[in-house]
Amino acid sequence: MITNLIGKSVLVVEDNDKIRHLVGLYLKKEGYEVLEAKDGFEAKRMIEQYDPCILLLDLVLPKISGEEICVWLRNDLKSQMPIIMLTAKASEKERIHGFKLGADDYIVKPFSPGELMVRIEAVLRRTASRCNKISFSGLTIKPLKGEVKINGELLDLTNFEYRLLHVLMQHPDQILTRSQILSYIYENNEKTVTDRTIDVHIKNLREKLKKKTKTEYVETVRGMGYKFVGNQNYINYF
Template sequence: MSHSQGHILVVEDEPSIADNIVFALQLDGFSSQHHLLAADALNALRQQPADLAIIDVGLPDFSGFDLCRQIRQFSDIPIIFLTARGDEVDRILGLELGADDYVTKPFSPRELSTRVKAILRRVGSNGNPAGRGALWHDPRRAGIYYHQQKLDLTRIEYLLLSLMIRHPEQVFSREQLMRAAWDHPEHSLERAVDTHIKALRAKLKAVIPEQSPIKTHRGLGYSLEQPE
């Protein structure tokens, strides 16, 4: 099948739901790969990159949240969580882990496919910089570009900035940023976030000195405004 729309990794342990998702994606021109277990999906993603992952939270071997954490060690592809629970805490946790969307069962597979298309349009998963803003993220190549220049980022800087690019103008607390970028946030200090944000600002200013897209919200945290 053509990959013109993108390749989607589907991780869902209920075959009937998975079949409906795969069929809806196929109707919209996507290719897909389905796995019942998180471990199998993780291995597959290491071998074949995908443009987006749809992950059920309640998987048999380990949770979708744990799978997301492991994926984020080496990939920043967009992720949509599926869950039978509509708990607000779950939703917030999913977004803090770096998810792009959150869908509660039961849902319409066609609506899910529409959300996939919207996310891929937003992140520009085909790697084509045309039509992007001044600051854009290429998750398949794990690169962030600012006014056409690829930024030389540490792993933590990359994870922090990619999260903020996915959710422009959203204010992230230091704790949320730590959970997104640190393997063991409980062993880190919140001031470490400030240090990395300062380093990110310096790298952005080295490209365009008069712009400062990362904004400080005193007592709250940081947000990103997409520069012109």
């Protein structure tokens, strides 16, 4: 698993169900959050709602073409969202045209999943500053903006709840004791709450999350502490 990319969201836009599913499985294996769209209309909706870290875009799509999506992203939204085009069009002229539309990379079908993963990682390294966020199962936190969203909707949290969630999401599927959580939140040991106060904040955080979704993100591990359940299953939001 590419640990420095855990929680990075990828939108796969591909009308071929088999290819879309296969790409999603490999992305999941490498720790990415996967979103899907099978046509250009769904792709636009997913982009506006979830703002993924990177877009894997087939050029030949129903309803709205991949080329139109590129133009819309770059010209209308003024977005620098990285785009890797997936296409059967292999000529030099067509590749140059893709780059002119705003693609960051271009991979020709059929392609190996291994090569695709390497290309995704390379593009994300170059554009890391754009996607400073962590996403799991529809829950996204953006540290630079100080905001949390569930399925695209803003979640109103107190400052402590926000920092608590951030710590947990940075350590998915790891059990953190109350003392560990406090040490992450108060790096200079300037603690203003006791260990047991964590329980109250966890309870409030859970209640706010449950109002937006049925997903149980925070798990209590009896006698040990708490764990953020970073569900790495293949995510399909439709």
